Amino acid sequence: MELRVTDLKCLRGGIPVLDGVSFAVPAGQALILRGPNGIGKTTLLRTLAGLQPAEAGEIAYPAEEGAYASHEDGIKAALSVRENLAFWASVYGRAMDESVLRAFDLVDLAERPAATLSSGQKRRLGLARLGVIGRKVLFLDEPTISLDRFSVRLFADFLRDQHLAKGGIAVIATHIDLGLEAPELDLQPFRAAPEATGGSHEAFL
Amino acid sequence: MSIWEYANPKKFMTTTAPVLPWVFAIAIAATVIGLVWGFFFTPEAENFGSTVKIIYLHVPSALMAINAWLMMLVASLIWLVRRHHVSALAAKAAAPVGIAMTLIALITGAIWGQPTWGTWWVWDPRLTSFLILFLFYLGYVALWSAIEDPDTAADLTSVLCMVGSVFALLSRYAVNFWNQGLHQGASLSMDKAENVSNVYYIPLLISMGGFVLLFIALVILRTRTEIRLRRIGALQARARRS
Amino acid sequence: MIALLMRDLRLAVRAGGGFGLGLAFFLIVVVLVPFGVGPNSDLLGKIAPGILWVAALLAALLSLDRIFALDYEDGSLALLATSPLPMEGAALSKAVAHWLTTGLPLTLAAPALGALLNLPGPAYSFLFVSLIIGTPALSVIGTFGAALTIGIRRGGLLLSLLVLPLYVPTLIFGAEVVRRGAEGLATATPLIMLAGITAGAIALLPFAAAVALRINLR
Numbered sequence: 001m002e003l004r005v006t007d008l009k010c011l012r013g014g015i016p017v018l019d020g021v022s023f024a025v026p027a028g029q030a031l032i033l034r035g036p037n038g039i040g041k042t043t044l045l046r047t048l049a050g051l052q053p054a055e056a057g058e059i060a061y062p063a064e065e066g067a068y069a070s071h072e073d074g075i076k077a078a079l080s081v082r083e084n085l086a087f088w089a090s091v092y093g094r095a096m097d098e099s100v101l102r103a104f105d106l107v108d109l110a111e112r113p114a115a116t117l118s119s120g121q122k123r124r125l126g127l128a129r130l131g132v133i134g135r136k137v138l139f140l141d142e143p144t145i146s147l148d149r150f151s152v153r154l155f156a157d158f159l160r161d162q163h164l165a166k167g168g169i170a171v172i173a174t175h176i177d178l179g180l181e182a183p184e185l186d187l188q189p190f191r192a193a194p195e196a197t198g199g200s201h202e203a204f205l
Numbered sequence: 206m207s208i209w210e211y212a213n214p215k216k217f218m219t220t221t222a223p224v225l226p227w228v229f230a231i232a233i234a235a236t237v238i239g240l241v242w243g244f245f246f247t248p249e250a251e252n253f254g255s256t257v258k259i260i261y262l263h264v265p266s267a268l269m270a271i272n273a274w275l276m277m278l279v280a281s282l283i284w285l286v287r288r289h290h291v292s293a294l295a296a297k298a299a300a301p302v303g304i305a306m307t308l309i310a311l312i313t314g315a316i317w318g319q320p321t322w323g324t325w326w327v328w329d330p331r332l333t334s335f336l337i338l339f340l341f342y343l344g345y346v347a348l349w350s351a352i353e354d355p356d357t358a359a360d361l362t363s364v365l366c367m368v369g370s371v372f373a374l375l376s377r378y379a380v381n382f383w384n385q386g387l388h389q390g391a392s393l394s395m396d397k398a399e400n401v402s403n404v405y406y407i408p409l410l411i412s413m414g415g416f417v418l419l420f421i422a423l424v425i426l427r428t429r430t431e432i433r434l435r436r437i438g439a440l441q442a443r444a445r446r447s
Numbered sequence: 448m449i450a451l452l453m454r455d456l457r458l459a460v461r462a463g464g465g466f467g468l469g470l471a472f473f474l475i476v477v478v479l480v481p482f483g484v485g486p487n488s489d490l491l492g493k494i495a496p497g498i499l500w501v502a503a504l505l506a507a508l509l510s511l512d513r514i515f516a517l518d519y520e521d522g523s524l525a526l527l528a529t530s531p532l533p534m535e536g537a538a539l540s541k542a543v544a545h546w547l548t549t550g551l552p553l554t555l556a557a558p559a560l561g562a563l564l565n566l567p568g569p570a571y572s573f574l575f576v577s578l579i580i581g582t583p584a585l586s587v588i589g590t591f592g593a594a595l596t597i598g599i600r601r602g603g604l605l606l607s608l609l610v611l612p613l614y615v616p617t618l619i620f621g622a623e624v625v626r627r628g629a630e631g632l633a634t635a636t637p638l639i640m641l642a643g644i645t646a647g648a649i650a651l652l653p654f655a656a657a658v659a660l661r662i663n664l665r
Binding site: 337340341343344347348351352357360361364365367368369372373375376378379380382383 | 591595596598599602605608609611612613615616619620623636637640644652655658659662663665
Binding site: 049050051052053064066067068069070071072073074075076078079083087088090091092093129133 | 449450454458462518520521522523524525526527528529530531532664665
């Protein structure tokens, strides 16, 4: 299994932002996306996850293995930590894996309603979702926002030991150093030229 | 050369530019001739008096009220299947014209109804159907104007148009069922050729032709405006990037 | 699908309000009508079928914009879109959850409110039957409308404008069943039509709603 992207062109608001993006990530490896704000990291991740269509190029990975996560992690305040995780586990047709609670230091919080969690604890819960859905190819958009250093290490350990070590793949847009041994991809060279074709405006120019 | 080439905005602009004034001229001429002929040069009908002459406005506008929606439906389907921008914009352009036609049909219907039935409004199946059609038009236009991204708006309004068409048909049937011809509205309608002698029918045909052309001319004009607006947006977007 | 349905029901129960508000609205509209048209029992009994159906329809309309809005805002919808659950299934389970939390309670409460409006005796069973057959259509059609308008800020009013015309056939046949039932006429035709609309809406509209959701998530 690998993730291979060839000559990908992505649109944002009907305008090409990235053009000619090509990379391959083998099983067991992560890829860190770098680049200034607005370069199109979120757009690229959403395109890879299939939320928006690619304008051109190819994305190849086993379709039933992809999963997407952003900082909007779909936590329901009225449900407890365990209920939130159990819901996502059952959407993916899996049993709830209790070890995930330990990996994200949520054991003591398991029965608390998510409404009473701090924003960092909520983020940990949002990331713990990745542990219960059992997907191999993760597209993560700024996963560490509002995490303290300890939680960042928890997350990095989870990624390294629970995910990548078992042959998983992760593409991560982040500004901080996760402490993973992963290659970085600078998106700057792929910025679409102003005259790049494609997008809904093209027909009118 | 395929017909789809005209769906290219630039091709559409260059093709329609010389044609549009002629379509407008013929449309206005036909409408004026049909209406003047109908209003002033047809004999008074014995049973109905002069009020019946409003059919020269009522019938063509009612015809176009429905046909405008059908055109929007076809244009929406073309957009969803073939992604031709002109098609989506033509559907958008047709909606306000359809609203105007529906309003004319409703108002002339009310004016006609006053002397005939003694009241401005009856919940006659036909009138009610047009009122419902009017509501569908309003929703369609409101959805277009509520969404900023033009492609998203085109997609969503197309879906609404398709679903709306099914429900508009259902409503038509439901309304017929709900008020099963409590009065003889249908026999008053003169859009059945056999009911009407040629003296009345020919000016009606001319007037209907005029309305069809007027609709086409207005839709082309409005589509051209929409294309220009999109072009402005596209140029601005490009200017922002460089 | 079951998981999503159970979660939505659980959220509706915990958040409270959900059931209560729609029902309270139903009650208030029905109570307001006699103030508007006068206390004449004959008149009220005559218009009761229509009033009850219109009030139930408006009460169902009230909670439509919550079907997807919260899931859209907190990102659940994007996560669902990338999950193994097809969007069509998500739309259908949302519609079922909406029906269980509004359509069903309204149906159960309607006979009690019928008494307030002096609904004729034979009409009660028809009121119940027509609502239980017709309200699922209201939920599914509303889900489609909600899917169209999730991306729009303050889309509530627009949602009503889009959905109300779509409700016309359901309302006509639903109220007709009760009216005919009250007058002792044959009700088979409007009942069959009502059931047909509901069946057709359940079969087709989740697909349209899923298309709209995918477009909005782009």
